Amino acid sequence: MEEVSLRRDLLEGILAYSREAHPKEAILLLRGWVEGGSIRIEEVVIPPLATHGLGFSDFNPYALPFDPSIIGLFHTHPSGIAEPSAEDLNHFYGIVMVIAAYPYRSEGDVKAFDAAGRELRLEVAD
Numbered sequence: 001m002e003e004v005s006l007r008r009d010l011l012e013g014i015l016a017y018s019r020e021a022h023p024k025e026a027i028l029l030l031r032g033w034v035e036g037g038s039i040r041i042e043e044v045v046i047p048p049l050a051t052h053g054l055g056f057s058d059f060n061p062y063a064l065p066f067d068p069s070i071i072g073l074f075h076t077h078p079s080g081i082a083e084p085s086a087e088d089l090n091h092f093y094g095i096v097m098v099i100a101a102y103p104y105r106s107e108g109d110v111k112a113f114d115a116a117g118r119e120l121r122l123e124v125a126d
C-alpha cells in the first residue's frame with residue numbers, strides 16, 4: 001500500500017477537531033477500506049472513551065470492540081512535528097496511522113504512515 005485517500009470535507013473536519021483539542025492530543029478511529037491498492041478513509045469515529053487529554057500512548061485500541069472496518073488510528077502532535085514516535089509505532093493499530101501536527105491548518109500538516117513507519121502518499125479528493 002502506497003497511498004491513502006480521503007475527501008476534503010473529512011480532512012477539514014479532522015483538522016477542526018484537532019484545533020479544538022489543542023493543546024491536548026486528539027485521537028480518532030479511522031474507518032474505511034482498501035480499494036485498488038490504496039487505503040480509502042471514509043469516516044472517522046470518536047473512540048468510545050473520552051480521550052481528550054489522553055496521550056496517544058495511554059490509549060489502548062485493544063479495549064475497543066472488534067470492528068474490522070476500523071483500519072487505523074489518527075492522532076495529533078501538538079509539538080508540531082508530524083513524524084511517528086517509536087511509541088506510536090509500538091501502538092500501531094490496523095494498516096494506517098495518520099498524524100496531524102500543530103497548527104492543523106491544511107493537508108500539509110497531515111501525514112500518513114504504514115506499520116513500518118514509512119510515509120504513505122496522502123491524496124485529498126475534492
Ligand SMILES: [Zn+2]
Nearest residue numbers: 056084085088
Ligand atoms: Zn504520536
